[in-house]
Each structure stands twice: as structure tokens, then as C-alpha cells.
Amino acid sequence: MKVLHVITGLAAGGAEQQLRALLPHLTARCEVAALTNPGGVADAIRAEGTPVHHLGMRGNLDLRAVGRLARLMRAGRYDIVHTHLYRACVYGRVAARLARVPAIIATEHSLGDAVIEGRRVTAGIRTLYRATEAMGDVTVAVSRAVADRLARWGVPRSRIEVVPNGVDGTAFRHDPRLGLQARARLGIAPDAFVVGGVGRLEPGKRFDVLLHAVRGFEGAVLLLAGAGSARGTLEDLARVLGVEHRVVFAGESMDMPALLSAMDVLASPSQDETFGLAVVEGLAAGLPVLYASCPALDELPADAAPGARRILPDPDHLRAELRTLAATGPVRLPPPRAVAHYDIRRHAAQLEALYARVLGPPVPVEAGSSSGKQEEYQ
Missing domain, CATH: 3.40.50.2000 (Glycogen Phosphorylase B;)
Incomplete structure (x- = not known):
């Protein structure tokens, strides 16, 4: 064939x-x-x-x-x-x-x-x-x-x-060494609390919510992996909010496992997803995941991804969730059943x-x- x-x-x-x-x-x-x-x-x-x-x-x-x-x-x-x-x-x-x-x-x-x-x-x-x-x-x-x-x-x-x-779950398995290397390459401190966003930089992905969320969360670094037409707008917003020194635009990357290993949490504020691939990849990397929409998880039993939590696409709500995660320290979870299912x-x-x-x-x-x-x- x-x-x-x-x-x-x-x-x-x-x-x-x-x-x-x-x-x-x-x-x-x-x-x-x-x-x-x-x-x-x-x-x-x-x-x-x-x-x-x-x-x-x-x-x-x-x-x-x-x-x-x-x-x-x-x-x-x-x-x-x-x-x-x-x-x-x-x-x-x-x-x-x-x-x-x-x-x-x-x-x-x-x-x-x-x-x-x-x-x-x-x-x-x-x-x-x-x-x-x-x-x-x-x-x-x-x-x-x-x-x-x-x-x-x-x-x-x-x-x-x-x-x-x-998703190839083994390819996204957490590797601390790769994570530290990625942080060093991107100028992120080894002990920083890194909030990750993955996807095309387009308005519908609502990465502006992440920028507003880290504004009132001193010490958090936002790592955005992706490219798209909204990058300039997001860079301007970061300057207006005064967080440009805590936002890293990684651009398109062929080494997403290393970037996921550099993150402490993956946040997906988009409300209009067709599957939610980044969410499942984040779970494969052992990350806690905060998401507004993910059909991949909605179509599975509620206990298929205990490391994932639904959020409102609201900066204040997201900031509170991030602070709770940061207070517990870096956490890596075993890949849930959802990863094996997909x-x-x-x-x-x-x-x-x-x-x-x-x-x-x-x-x-x-x-x-x-x-x-x-x-x-x-």
C-alpha cells in the first residue's frame, strides 16, 4: 500500500x-x-x-x-x-x-x-x-x-x-538533564517556577491570559513554545504589563520534550480546542496541567488524568491555581491512563x-x- x-x-x-x-x-x-x-x-x-x-x-x-x-x-x-x-x-x-x-x-x-x-x-x-x-x-x-x-x-x-x-508517551518522558539544559539555553534560572504554554501564537489560544496571570505572580517565568501571527501583540502586551523580563518566547521548536522538561506546569487557556494535543503531551511529560478545554480528556472517564485540572480562562483564577502549585514545589507525576489510551x-x-x-x-x-x-x- x-x-x-x-x-x-x-x-x-x-x-x-x-x-x-x-x-x-x-x-x-x-x-x-x-x-x-x-x-x-x-x-x-x-x-x-x-x-x-x-x-x-x-x-x-x-x-x-x-x-x-x-x-x-x-x-x-x-x-x-x-x-x-x-x-x-x-x-x-x-x-x-x-x-x-x-x-x-x-x-x-x-x-x-x-x-x-x-x-x-x-x-x-x-x-x-x-x-x-x-x-x-x-x-x-x-x-x-x-x-x-x-x-x-x-x-x-x-x-x-x-x-x-x-502521542508517543516515551518520547515525552521527563528528563531533568534536558530540562536544565533547555533552561540554560533560554536564560531561565534553574530554580525558577516555569509556567508553560504550547501552541500556535494565535488569538484563539488566549496566551494573553497567561501574561496577565504571571503579572501578579513575582518569581514565575512564562515559557511560550510556538510561533504565529500574535507574537508581536503578545510581546507588546508583555512590555505594557511590565513582565517582558519574565516571558520567554521559544519560537518553533523541534525539541518539545526538552521544553516540557523545563516547565513546572503546563497551562492551556484556549476554550476552542479540537483535541488538546499539548495537554496530553504535558501529561506524558509528568506535568500538572491546567486547561480550559480539552476534548481528548472530556471524552474519557474523569479519573483518566488526575494530574489535569479544568480552569476558567481568567487571569485571577489561573494565578491562584499557579500559586497553589508553586507552594507545593516542583512536582512530576506518573503519566496517567489517558496517555496510554492515546x-x-x-x-x-x-x-x-x-x-x-x-x-x-x-x-x-x-x-x-x-x-x-x-x-x-x-
Whole structure:
């Protein structure tokens, strides 16, 4: 089985890192195509043995990318095209139909109640999404919350499959040595109380709440890991609040386990999450976690993650919770059952079962036929 994963870009975001984590655990032969911005994740994927193609797309309306993508698909003779993120799903499904790829699957990573991947949902976006979704075979939702949103958009339930995100718990295991090295590299004192925030620096993530929370908490350092359009706004806010000397912007990082090892608590004030991957990774690192929204935990029994506590996205409430944690001293907890439930190997097995089901049983090739692999399946 040969699979082409098509993704909008390969910056160090949640969907991009999820794809990178998944690839080593798939038995299918995989390649990756990035429409734009290959980024550091592309280098990491190549280094781990998976070919990466860069389509060189220039802007959302570069329709030539469809032709380039279709030619790549024809030349690669893929059995399945698996798309990730809005722009890749729209362009990738059209190209896959033009290239007559036998099976088309999409994963919906970032569909919120009112936004998709940080952009405000409009009638045009919704119409284009539904029209191209119908060109595929299955749309994968990373949580039941996303499945419900897809259904509200008009995607038939029969076309939606819930396959939760996965985490390699061993990769995020707490390493005190790496944590101290990361603190030294970032200029953070070894004995500082470090509040961590992980994710794209976009308004919807509400990292401004963290800035306000540490304002009245002398001695706390805020470590933000991620990049995005709101970085400048957050830097300005830190200066206005007078906490710029206690806020560290780590930017995009390919070494998230080291950054998590440098933190004392992970805080996620976003109220519009599709899964909550950073929360689960924080739990895998043994961190106490404070979160406003996390479908991954909401869909499990209440005792599946005893180290996680729901908070209000309010600076005063968050500050009080942080002070309580700081008073007990640094704490590392054993990874809870939630981490094992979302093991990346389970995620890979579910996807490969879906691949096999969508392709259907092999059809014998008649003697003398010159057909290739794409004709072996119905």
C-alpha cells in the first residue's frame, strides 16, 4: 500500500507534528507533499526516512498547485491520498480526483465552533469545504467534538470516522538533564517556577491570559513554545504589563520534550480546542496541567488524568491555581491512563485499518494485463 500525505505546510504546529509522529508507525509506504512552507518538520520527516515533496504554492488562490499535485499523484501511483488541514484538503481532494487515485481520506485537525485553523468561518469557506469533502471517501475527525461539528456543517455521519490523535508517551518522558539544559539555553534560572504554554501564537489560544496571570505572580517565568501571527501583540502586551523580563518566547521548536522538561506546569487557556494535543503531551511529560478545554480528556472517564485540572480562562483564577502549585514545589507525576489510551501506535493501527477498509479487497490482475498497482483495487 502506497500513501501520499498532503498537508498545507510543515511548520512546527500540532497537525504537522502529529503527522511526523505517525509516519514511523505506519506499515504503508508513505510520502508527504507540502503545498507551502516546508519548515523544520519537513527536514525532520526526511531525516527519519520519508520523502517530502514541496509544491511551491503561492497564496490561497494559486490554482496551478492543483495541476502540480495531480501530476505528482499520477507519477507516484499512490493507492491512497490522505490530506491534512483545510487548504490541503480542498486542493488535495480535487487533485486526487483528477489523478484518479483509488481512495481519498482527509483528517480534520482544526475545526472549531467558529474558526477553522485560526481563520473565521464564512459561508464561502463552508460551501467550498462541503463541495470538496464530497469528492473524498472518508473524513477523519480527531475527536467526537470535531465529528459533531462536521455533522453540523452538513457532512453525512456515514462519511465521518473518529480516529483520535496519538502521542508517543516515551518520547515525552521527563528528563531533568534536558530540562536544565533547555533552561540554560533560554536564560531561565534553574530554580525558577516555569509556567508553560504550547501552541500556535494565535488569538484563539488566549496566551494573553497567561501574561496577565504571571503579572501578579513575582518569581514565575512564562515559557511560550510556538510561533504565529500574535507574537508581536503578545510581546507588546508583555512590555505594557511590565513582565517582558519574565516571558520567554521559544519560537518553533523541534525539541518539545526538552521544553516540557523545563516547565513546572503546563497551562492551556484556549476554550476552542479540537483535541488538546499539548495537554496530553504535558501529561506524558509528568506535568500538572491546567486547561480550559480539552476534548481528548472530556471524552474519557474523569479519573483518566488526575494530574489535569479544568480552569476558567481568567487571569485571577489561573494565578491562584499557579500559586497553589508553586507552594507545593516542583512536582512530576506518573503519566496517567489517558496517555496510554492515546498511544500513537493505536492511532496508526486505526488508520491502517481504515485504509484497508476504504480500498477494499484486492482484485486479481488478469494475465497479460499491463495495469499497475492502482488497478489492483476496486
